[in-house]
Amino acid sequence: MxxxxxxxxxxxxxxxxxxxxxxxxxxxxxxxxxxxxxxxxxxxxxxxxxxxxxxxxxxxxxxxxxxxxxxxxxxxxxxxxxxxxxxxxxxxxxxxxxxxxxxxxxxxxxxxNSDSLDEVVVTAETTQVEVRLDKKIYNIGKDLTTRGGTVNDALQNIPSVSVDVEGAISLRGNENVRILINGKPSAMAGFDDTTIFQQLPADAIEKVEVITSPSARYDAEGTAGILNIILKKEKTLGLNGSVNATFGYPINNSVSTTLNLRTDKFNIFNNTGVYYRKSPGNAYFDNNYFSGTYDRIIEDREYDRLRKGINTNLGIEYYLNDQSSITGTFFGKWGDDEDESESISDRYIDDALDSSTYRNQLEGEKEETYQGSVNYINNFNGEGHKLTADLQYSYDNEDKPNNIVENKTFPTNELVESQRIFENQRQNEFLLQADYVLPKGDAQFEAGFRINTQSSKTDYVLEDFDLDTQEYYLDEGQSYNFDYDENVYALYTQYGNKLGDRFSFLLGLRLEQTELKGNAYSDYLTQDELIEEIGVDFDPNFDKNYLGLFPTVNLIYEIGNDENITLGYNRRINRPRGRYINPFPSRSSTTNIFQGNPNLNPAFANTFDLGYLKKWDKLTFNTSVYYQKETDAFERIQQDTGNTNDDGVAIIRNQPINLATDERIGGEVGLIYNPTRKLRLNGSFNIFRFETEGFYEGVDYGTESTSWFGRFSAKYTLPAEIDIQTNGIYKGPTQNSQTENDAIFSLDLALSKEVIKDKLTATFNIRDVFNSRKRNSYTVSDSFTSDSEFQWRERQFTLSLIYRFNQSKEDRMKEKGRNNGAGLNEEEGDF
CATH class of the missing domain: 2.60.40.10 (Immunoglobulins)
Known part of the structure; x- marks a missing residue:
């Protein structure tokens, strides 16, 4: 014992x-x-x-x-x-x-470090590309041709992206692209009305993410993919910022400021802009009719668009501790716009001038937009383990008074028509989402959810002028209300890992429930009377539900540190938006109207993308080929309604429809070459072929076409440290089942000089040097042909002055280092 x-x-x-x-x-x-x-x-x-x-x-x-x-x-x-x-x-x-x-x-x-100094300066002054498993990131850099310009001008210089003469944004030639701001749907994107990008300053952009193969983390909306615009948020110590003043002809005046105050616990940032712009444009239509009173009508139209307003984005970031922060932001926009168009129409019978009319339309738009959001982020450690949560509410209210007067000027001088329109649109959007990221060595698991609800209400009142009583009266048949709701509920999960030293994969699955509800009604007509007045053969009221699974697969093989191959697959959805389903016709013309289609269903697409990237010391080469097949694809067609206006002119309707399939295959290549500190070159080329099949009301709208577009940018430093930059854009001819569009070429030119070192920079810019950014189209239908030319904005000259305080080059380089090390407010993690 x-x-x-x-x-x-x-x-x-x-x-x-x-x-x-x-x-x-x-x-x-x-x-x-x-x-x-x-x-x-x-x-x-x-x-x-x-x-x-x-x-x-x-x-x-x-x-x-x-x-x-x-x-x-x-x-x-x-x-x-x-x-x-x-x-x-x-x-x-x-x-x-x-x-x-x-x-x-x-x-x-x-x-x-003097060596690093040179490298950072070069990087800051050129557009750079980073390739991730599910996207390409373009850091805009100091693009001179966008100084004093808008977000649309900046997007013109992003490979794969094109902006047409009306401001419509396309990705690889496809307009079904989802626009996000800082990774989320936003009122700053104008509730799917991208005309707001013609007002926000380009200097507000830090980078653009081109997501052609979105992972399950992202909303499945947008069959072409996603453009995620990341706005600047300075994080330099103390108080710093910049003031940008622009003066232009035709009138393009604006002042914008970027201010930032950083302490050990707070980061307060603000971007505010005030603008006053006039954008003259023009259009020409030569229409020949196979039947009706007139054989030919030539219309010459002039536009004068006035944009004036203010927008501001204010945010406060509070650091709870070294790992977590909470950020509150407020965005507000107040606009008072005015669009005036003047049209002269000559009408012919048997090649002889029969009559002429003059039409004046003055449309106002008073808009107020508000958005508030709260973001919480918690980095559990420095290895990517984190939780983010977002709550966001947006509200938009637009009043659109519209006055239309049309006079006959030949052979007599008399009033033909006068109308007053009062339109109000109100939109609300609510967003709640959370994302969780858990890395384990080389592996990474993610999961999250999103609730996104939108509702819009449109009230439309039309008053006609009585030529006998000389008074306006309510047109009960043309006064209506339309309510539209879109609710999306989503869950997702994805997993990524590395196999060996070179191969990585990211697999994801997203479940989305979509609810689309529409209700058209009138205070004066029965439902049957309203449907007859609209001129459609289906009920404009609907309640549709879609439950869909959206898988994604992204693979990357690293041949070397600066060379890789990527392969991606994803399934996407394209939901019809308010304008596309609003059944009430536009009033911009008595003979050419746009009318939404409440019977429109979402389109679904499967996309494959194979990419290759190679970097050398001075050259970056990037290329990819892609294939997409879309079912129930949207197509805009023109039809003779069978009705005529009071002068006997046939009324042509432009309307979106669902077609059977849209098959698209293409390839793109991009080069960024910086041979010296003084010379920087950037070019891209995209070619694609699409084939559309489908019938509508017995008419075959199938077509096939090949098109391409390319851009080239060159920047060179002249003596006296004057920078010169040119941007050329060429968009090849395109066609659909009815319309052929000619090629478009345009060139921008800019000169820039640092007047006060690290403080004041002056830039002179000519957009569309040859005044050639015009769309020429030829349309053929069963009842008419139309030869047209359209120019949204004429050539413009601008002088931009940018004054920076507490932002020397060394400060900006140090800030680059802080951002790389901070990790608190970087965008969503990428595996």
Whole structure:
């Protein structure tokens, strides 16, 4: 018994000594210090301190500096090489430091790395591309031709993206593209009305993500893919910002400011712009009719669009701790626009002029848009484990008074028609979403949900002028209401991992429930009378539900550090929007109207994308081929309604319909070449072929066509440090079942000079140098032919002045390093 007790005591003593020894071996010490800029004597936030174990038994340990440049790191006892690093600064190393107790390294000064200085300047001044598993990221850089321009002008210079003369945005020639702002649907995107991008300044953009193979994380909307516009949010220490003033002819005047105040707990940022612009445009139509009163009508139209208003985006980011933050933002836009069009129409019978009319339409638009959002992000560690949550509400109210007067000018002078229209549109949007990311070594798991509800109400009142009583009266048959709701509920999950050193994959599945509800009604007509007045043979009231699974597969094979191959597959949906399903006809013309189609169903598409990227020191080469097959694809057709206006002119209706299939195959190639510090070249080329099949009301609207578009940009530094840049865009001819569009070529030119170093820059810009950005079309239908030319905006000259304060080049380079190290508010993580 005594022997057993002795053995137990001996064993306990051995265990106790072993645990004590192990505890001593695992004991930590504290290392402190401060990192500052050697030249400016200011603290460097988010500089990294790394402890590399000399024995190789432990993984590297470390931390980052705080707002005041201080660090406080707990490290296991041992011998280490200590590295202090900050991007664009020289690295400082303390070799073979034995840590047996707490150590204060004092003040550590870092100087600018001259080699890195050159690299960062070049990177900042050119558009760069990064390839991820599910997207390409284009950092806009200092594109001179967009100075003083709008978001649309900036998008013109993104490969794969094209913007037509009316401002419609396409991706690889397909207009069914989803626009996101900072990764979310936004009132800043104008509730799917992209004309707002003709008003927001291009300088507000930091980068654009072209997502042609979206992962399950993203909304399945947009059969062409997604454009995610990331707006700037400065994070430099203290108060800093810029003021941008633009003066242009035709009138294009604006002032915008970017302000940022950063403390150790808060980051307050604001972008505000005030603008006053006039955009003259023109159109010409030569229509020949196979039946009706007139054989030919030639219409010459002039536009004068006035845009004036203010928009602001204010945000406050509060750092709860080193890992989490909460951000509240408010966006507001107040606009008072006015569109005036003047049309002269000559009407012919047997090649002889029969009559002429003059039509004046003055349409106003007073708009107020508000959006409030709250974002929470929690980085559980520095390895990508995080949770984000977003709550967002948007409201938009538009009043559109419209006055139309038409007079006959030949052979007599008399009033033909006068109308007053009062239209009000109100839209509400609610968004709630959460995303969770859990990395495990090379693997990464993600899951999340999104609830997105939208509702819109349109009230439309038309008053006609009575030529006998000389008074306006309510036209009960043309006054209506239309309510539309779109609700989307989504769940998703995805998983990514690496197989070996070179192959990675990302697999995802998204479940979406879509509810589409429409209700057309009148205060004066029965439902049957309303349907007859609209002129459709189906009920404009609907309640549709769609439940769909949307899988995604993204693969990447890394041939080398700067060379890879990607392959992606995804299924997408294209939901009809308000204008496309509003059954009431437009009033912009008595003979050419646009009318939505409440019977329109969503389109679904399957897309495959194969890409290749190769980077050299001065050249980046990027290419891809893609294939897409879409069912129930949208197609806009023109039809003779069978009705005529009061003058006996046939009324032509432009309406969207569902066709059977739309098959598209294409390829694109892009090059970014920076041979010297003075010369930078950027070019891209996209060619695609599509084939559409389908019948509507017994008419075959199938067609096939090949088209292409390309762009080329060159920037060169002249003597006296004057930068010159040209951007050329060529869009090849296109056609659908009824219309052929001619090719379009346009050229932009800009000159820029830094007047006060790091403070004031002046840029002179000519957009559309040859005044050639016009769409020429020829349309053939069963009842008419139409030869037309349309120019949304004439050639424009602008002078832009940008004044920056507390934003020297060195500050901006340091900020690049902080952003790379901070990790709190980066966009959604990518595997």
């Amino acid at each position: 005594t022997q057993k007790l002795f053995l137990v005591k001996t064993l306990l003593l051995f265990v106790t000594l072993s645990l004590t020894q192990f505890s001593n071996a695992q004991e930590k010490v504290k290392v402190t210090g401060t990192v500052v800029d050697k030249d400016a004597a200011i603290p460097l936030e988010y500089a990294t301190i790394t402890f590399i174990d000399k024995s190789g038994d432990r993984l590297p340990q470390g931390g980052v500096t705080d707002f005041d440049g201080n660090f406080n790191v707990d490290v296991y006892k041992g011998t280490y090489d200590i590295k202090i690093e900050f991007i664009s600064f020289e690295t400082k190393t303390y070799n073979s430091q034995t840590l047996n107790g707490n150590l204060d390294l004092g003040t550590i000064t870092l100087g600018i």
